[in-house]
Every structure is written in C-alpha cells, then in structure tokens.
Amino acid sequence: MNTSSATALAHPNIAFIKYWGNRDNALRLPVNGSISMNLDGLFTRTTVTFSDSAQADSLLINNKQVYGPGLTRVSYILDIVRGMANTKEKAEVSSENNFPAGAGIASSAAAFAALALASSRAANLTLSEAQLSVLARRGSGSASRSIPAGFVEWQMGQSEADSFAFSIAPADHWNLVDCVAIVNAAHKKTGSTEGHALAGTSPLQNARVEDTPRRLEICRNAILEKDFEAFANIIEHDSDIMHSVMMTSTPPLMYWQAATVGIFHEVREWRSKGLPVGYTVDAGANVHVLCLGEYAKDVEKRLRELPGVSDVLVAGTGGAAKIIS
DSSP: OOEEEEEEEEOOEEEEEOOOOEEETTTTEESSOEEEEEBTTOOEEEEEEEETTOSSOEEEETTEEOOTHHHHHHHHHHHHHHHHHTOOOEEEEEEEESSOSSSSSOHHHHHHHHHHHHHHHHTTOOOOHHHHHHHHHHHOGGGGGGSSOSEEEEOOOSSSTTOOEEEEEOTTSSOEEEEEEESOOSOOSSOHHHHHHHGGGSTTHHHHHHHHHHHHHHHHHHHHHTOHHHHHHHHHHHHHHHHHHHHTSSSOOOOOOHHHHHHHHHHHHHHHTTOOEEEEOOSSSOEEEEEEGGGHHHHHHHHHTSTTOOEEEEEOBOOOOEEOO
C-alpha cells in the first residue's frame, strides 16, 4: 500500500470589509473585494492522506465521520488537486478545530485553507501562495484570505486565476485583538454558501457593491496608518450594510439576536467614552469586538458581564496557513 500524507494548520479570519455575494457561484468569484485579519490561537488542523488502496474519499471532523454535502465539498477540492497532480488516488481527510463551527467565526475559511495546503502538499504539488489562495477559494470564498499572513486583502480579480488574497501588512504590524462574544455557538440554519446566492435578491446589494472600493480604501489606509477611530467606524458601517442586505433578501436572513444588538449599543457607548473598540459581525449572531491589544483584558471582562454572552474567545493577529508535519 502506497500512501502520502501532509498536515496543515490554518486560522479563521474576520472580515473588516465583507465578502457577500458571488458573480460566479461555482467558482466563488466575489462581487467585491474584501479585507480581513487572521485570528491567532483559533485554528483548524487538517491531515490529508492519499492512498492507492482507498476506495473512496472519507472525512472525519472532530472525530466524527461526515457524509453528504460536507464530504462532497471536500471531494470537490480533492478532485481539483488530483487533476493538477495527475492522480486518481482517493484520500482520508481528518480535521479538527478549537472553536465553534458554523457560528459566524469563519470555520469554513480555516477548514478549506488547511485542506488546500495539506492536500496539495500530500499530492506532491508545490503551489505559490496565490495558487493556494485560488484553490482554497473554490471550497469557501473567505478561505482564500486564510492562506496569507496577518492583515489580508482579497482582490475580486478579472478572472478565476487572479481572484486571490495577499497580505497588506504582517501580523505584527498592529497590535489588534478580536474579542469574539459568543451569543450562540449553534450551527446557523442558513449557511454562508446559501446566503451568498440570495444576496442579489436584495434591492440594497447593488448600492453596497458600488460603494465597496471607497470602504476598502478607508479600511486599508486605517490599518496601514493604525488609525483606530477610522478603522472602528468603517468596520461597523460595512458590517451594518452587509446585514442590511441579508435582512432585505428574499427570503430574508436575520442572523442577529437580541444579545447581538445589545453588544452593538454597548460597544458604541464604550467608544464614545474613550475606549478604542469597534464591532463587526459575519454571517451569524456572534459579535467580533476589535480593540487595541492593551485594552483586550478590559474588553473581555466587560463583554463577559453582558446578558446573553456565554463565552468570549480572544485572538490576536494570526500568521499564514502552514504545514506542520
């Protein structure tokens, strides 16, 4: 029996300027660019083993066998890798993550970034960072952003080949910390893939997309210049716009819960009194509260005291996806 194996680790990311809606759902080509930060300490670790004796692809997530759509999405990426490597060998995929999946903390981003890296390395392919980003994107759009390190921009590109992500600043550029207030750790009813397909049904989506270059520029400059006030204002603005699109889609998507909105009010109140904090929310109810590193302990304590908050995950800026064995 011949086998080849590789293990990769990747971090989820939090989008500051959001990706919502595709111009090509199959290739996951976005209707706009986006900017994010990798989350250190939160990770997905994935091992891919190709074997000439395996009869079919198999998938284990957190020690549970996965079938159906989850396995199909993984096999889709493996098929691309097999085509590039000119092999027909099936693979065993084993993955684990140390944070809630499907709850608006970009679990699919970390998962498909780790899968892209582990599967390509196990197949003896040597891909550039841009090529890895493109491969990860095919599994989950936001996974393209979990390949490079630190603060990352995903360019929408003109075609399949140039829609990839790259670092705009390294992880140690700015001491930003994400305090993730968990108000619901359950798997959301409507996943991001289904949500993206609904984006165009909102009358607000075109306005959101047309205005994105302006928001990208403000956010990019705020990060590069370490201007927290400008940063907080633009990430809240962008998050609110995306959720407005979700709420006005057909059928409407309402990810927020009462506790979610309560945190919004608290964060803005804290900032008005001088605490450098800002919020953003992905497709879920949990609130990412960004702050400067020296205030993280204070922000975490305040969040834990709020009604409806069951836990707080604290993450600094994370590095690139990497091979660990």
